[in-house]
Amino acid sequence: MQSAYGDEESDPPSTSGVNISTTPKRNLRQNDKYAEWDEIDTIHAIESALATRHNVSLIEADENVFENLRDEKPQIIFNIVEGLNGVSREAQVPSMLEFLQIPYTGSDPLTLATCLDKARTKEILSFYKIPNAPFFVIEHLSQLANSNFDFPLFVKPLHEGSSKGIYNSCVVRNEKELFNEVEKILSTYEQPVIIEKYLSGKEFTVSMLGNGKNVRILPIVEINFDSLPSDVNKIYSYEAKWIWDTIENPLEIYECPAKISLSLQKEIERICLQTFNVLRVRDWCRIDVRLDENNIPNIIEINPLPGILPNPKDNSCFPKSARTAGMDYDEMLCTVLDVACERYGIFS
Numbered sequence: 001m002q003s004a005y006g007d008e009e010s011d012p013p014s015t016s017g018v019n020i021s022t023t024p025k026r027n028l029r030q031n032d033k034y035a036e037w038d039e040i041d042t043i044h045a046i047e048s049a050l051a052t053r054h055n056v057s058l059i060e061a062d063e064n065v066f067e068n069l070r071d072e073k074p075q076i077i078f079n080i081v082e083g084l085n086g087v088s089r090e091a092q093v094p095s096m097l098e099f100l101q102i103p104y105t106g107s108d109p110l111t112l113a114t115c116l117d118k119a120r121t122k123e124i125l126s127f128y129k130i131p132n133a134p135f136f137v138i139e140h141l142s143q144l145a146n147s148n149f150d151f152p153l154f155v156k157p158l159h160e161g162s163s164k165g166i167y168n169s170c171v172v173r174n175e176k177e178l179f180n181e182v183e184k185i186l187s188t189y190e191q192p193v194i195i196e197k198y199l200s201g202k203e204f205t206v207s208m209l210g211n212g213k214n215v216r217i218l219p220i221v222e223i224n225f226d227s228l229p230s231d232v233n234k235i236y237s238y239e240a241k242w243i244w245d246t247i248e249n250p251l252e253i254y255e256c257p258a259k260i261s262l263s264l265q266k267e268i269e270r271i272c273l274q275t276f277n278v279l280r281v282r283d284w285c286r287i288d289v290r291l292d293e294n295n296i297p298n299i300i301e302i303n304p305l306p307g308i309l310p311n312p313k314d315n316s317c318f319p320k321s322a323r324t325a326g327m328d329y330d331e332m333l334c335t336v337l338d339v340a341c342e343r344y345g346i347f348s
Contacts, residue, residue: 045310049330077104105340133196152198171233201291207321218321222258
């Protein structure tokens, strides 16, 4: 039996229809609590896709998940669990699966935990000389005192994904803006803040599928910042991803395949493949890349549990890349399962 599970929540807070110009910043930030979690429509779409070739059941990642996994003992799990509590939340259920010796798709607990810690990830990238923006971590406001900074800077929570905590105000150009943004993140998300050099160039996202020598790099997506309001920062913020871009009023935010030179394409693919390997990513992921002022690609984010919204009208990068490569949604997900089965030596 193949089994899929995820974080299910009956009615998470909706951000649709929020008018950013009149919504207090504090309230807006509270709305991103469930941004990492898959909606029930996505969970059922995954179930339907896998059911085209396998017997599928859902196991919810709640407080009973260990007992339910132990009792059902599926042949393999299609893992989409983001978790809820703690900086290692994405690693918790995969750790249970390893304890129970149940195979699963995707990266192992160490890689999942590492990629959710942006500083640890950047330290590993830096060790292997993979380009990424210079950074430092702030745990207390007092650490900002008597420091000299080269602005602009980019400020975000240390342990979040799906653009949680990344707002238009995260690009700061002076000490007052920096202090205000750090204060907001420390108080709202109750975790350290990572502060990076702001990279001024174009942004791309790269979907990857496979393992070892068989890793396949899908067509690169370019983020079209010209589609954003003219007076905002050119970043893929929470507002851009979840508020300004809707099915009813979509932004032309993605271009796939990216219209870039072959040399730039090859360089982006090279550093993404190196990142995939040094972080020991398995089966699939999506890696975000941004050019610096010298047009050198820098790694900005690794997503070992990439978003996979099923509706083509939604701007979801991994499915968009897969469709450009000739795979529909069902084939894309079955391929992820196939490469995991191959890695375990399970053949259907």
